[in-house]
Amino acid sequence: MTTHVLSPEEISERIRTRAREMGFGAVGIAPVGPSAHGEAYARWIGEGMHGEMAYLAREDAVAKRRDPAVLVPGTRSAVVVGLEYFNADADPSAPADPSRGIVARYARNLDYHDLMKERLIALQDWINAELLPVRGRAYVDTGAVLERELASRAGLGWQARNTMLIQPGRGSYWFLGVILLDVELAYDAPFEQDRCGTCSACVRACPTGALLGRDETGAPRMDARRCISYLTIELRGPIPRDLRPRMGNRVYGCDICQEVCPWNRFATPSAEEAFLAREGLDGPSLIEWMTMTQEEFSARFKGSPIKRAKRRGLLRNVAVALGNWGSPEAVPALVVALSDEEPLVRGHVAWALGRIPDERSVVALRARLLVEEDAWVVAEINSSLDED
Incomplete structure (x- = not known):
């Protein structure tokens, strides 16, 4: 434990430094408050676009996503981290070969939930031991948290038309994790620009028509019921007959909206060995x-x-x-x-x-x-x- 009182600015900077030392390629800190897209989220649920993902529509889950302080009472700050997972196809010809399947890049090796959650907990423990006593909780895609909105508030990028978070000059192939803490910290400037501009390549490229552009508040809209990732992972029953021919050879998840995004020309291979494609998952x-x-x-x-x-x-x-x-x-x-x-x-x-x-x-x-x-x-x- 440090022997002198650190300022919020010093604490935040030490958290950023420690997160990078732990392998996170991006880190930002944001104040916690009600979601700017809370009403849009409620409308999305009301229109049934979440499909069979009933856990998204529970009354308590909606309330928590609209305000993280409901999820973790007393929370005041969010430490948001990113871990890059991009790796190019080992055989560039594989995706175009209809006899071989396409697995989304994020799923070609170990489950990122376990790896990131372990590191986030270790980061929170380090904050507790080295900086100041905190209470909070770490989340990696499994809690009622709007990670991408928090990431934008933490200055990491903007939420694009394909709903992904894009980091300028770095692309969208990033896993996001969040630690909600009950202390006030020094915050990064929010990322307030929409750098998609007039580009709608992702909307045009989606073979099932799942991407619907932005609503009147600027929030990106997706009909999950038509998304290939939903159809191949979250949907437990039959895939609608009219959508089957549009899925091509994608057998688990989908990267199309990321593959056509001009910003992903900046994506660099991940340094994490855990995200290298294991044998048999790159064009099976x-x-x-x-x-x-x-x-x-x-x-x-x-x-x-x-x-x-x-x-x-x-x-x-x-x-x-x-x-x-x-x-x-x-x-x-x-x-x-x-x-x-x-x-x-x-x-x-x-x-x-x-x-x-x-x-x-x-x-x-x-x-x-x-x-x-x-x-x-x-x-x-x-x-x-x-x-x-």
Whole structure:
């Protein structure tokens, strides 16, 4: 513990220095207060754009997002940190190969939640031990916190049309974490410019039409129900039939709105080894993944964000990608998967087989129809046969 009383300015500067020493590539400090986008958030929930993410719509969760002081009583300051995760595709040709899947860059190795949360807790403990007694709590994407708005207040960047936080000259491939503290600190100047300008590349590029521009208050709007990241991760049931063809070969998450953003030409490779793509996650074979057992799934994705989708969700996504590929090469693997124990997998496999002009597809679908007991799967099989 320091032996003399530090000024708020000294405390803030030491926090910034310590955060950088711990590997955080960005750090800012902001005052805590009611959200400027609270009304926009409430309208977004009211319009049902959160889809099946019911945890976003709970009354207590809405109140906490509108004012962090409700989340952590007595909180006065937010320490916001960023950790860069960008890494280029090891094989630049992989994304354009429809026989291979695309996994969002953030999910190609270890789960960032664990890594960042551990460091944030260590940073808070250091503040307590070395600077002054504090009470507070650390959050990494799992609490009722509007991290991107707090990051803007802390001077780290602006919230773009694609809803991402963009740092000038550094891009948007950043994980954000927040520590809410019950002490007043010296604050960074907020970032108040919208440097998207007239650019709407992300809105135009979104294949499912999930990005809706800005509302009258300037808040970016997204219909999560149409977002490929939502469809491949958060959605637990069937993917809407009209959206399946638009998903291409993206099997877990989506980076399209970041890939087309001009600001991401400044993105630099992450120095974190934990974010380097592990073997098999940079352009995986869709056919090989379609044959994955539960045991293989559990072993392959231990410690990975992909485990969130569960095997049935991931294979649902892979089936859609194979249907979009439309190659007869995929038929044998799909025929086997048509007998998968999970109805969610069987139904999307039926859709995929219906997209492949191959007599084996028709034979398999008709044979499965004779024994299928799940009503939704039966409907998917019939739809595929009718479209044949």
